[in-house]
Amino acid sequence: MRNDEEYMRLAIANAKKAADSDEVPVGCVIIDKNGDVISEAYNTGEHGKNAMEHAEVKAMREAAEKLGQPRLWDCEMYVTLEPCAMCAAGIAMMRIKRVIFGAENEKGGAVINGVKYFESATCNHKPEVTSGVLKNECGEILSTFFKNKR
């Protein structure tokens, strides 16, 4: 099994693919209980089929298809940006065991910001959360992307 930073580098590589496609650069990787990468994805909300195509949702969908089961017990998710409320609630619904994210998202995050979904009374599955893994690199991809947009 590799360590958190190594998996996050793979998530970052996915975020860079998003930037190359003019999409908000967020990348995500899901590993199974053996530490094997079972899915990787990046955000395609703008130019994809719909605005809900966040990296986390896409990676969870692909992982569930690969495992042939509706939930992802024992799986861990690495994502470059703090998940939003949609993704956080999806993570709880899918029973992801642990979530590791890089950069904090003060405006749109829902884990340590916003509605802090996992701490809310109606959340019925609270994953273990690790924040700030390679946060500078994760954040820089985003700030560079938005700087170039201006």
Added chain:
Amino acid sequence: MRNDEEYMRLAIANAKKAADSDEVPVGCVIIDKNGDVISEAYNTGEHGKNAMEHAEVKAMREAAEKLGQPRLWDCEMYVTLEPCAMCAAGIAMMRIKRVIFGAENEKGGAVINGVKYFESATCNHKPEVTSGVLKNECGEILSTFFKNKR
């Protein structure tokens, strides 16, 4: 254009299809600005590909594909049950203009219960909300389903 109850009856018909497939009976219909139904869907979270396959997410995805655009400005959503946090955040992300729901969901809802997502500080699009349309019929399908499960 038909009225709220007529569209909700179509959402209820979808919820019944979910029950017939042994899925939690929630149904959803999306109409465009002309009042034409552009998508209808029901929950397939248990026996479908993944637990995130809620009626609302499926209907929004289908509507976006049909319209060929990532967001659903000017569209309205009819759903038999109060949306959860995942769906509420998805609704905001997709810029749905108005959400009409039937039964209230005290345990898992996120509109008038739980995190009340649309009223939260990080929500950047607040749809018009109408609650309680045909709420008894919408709720009865669910209570009958869970009674038969016991």
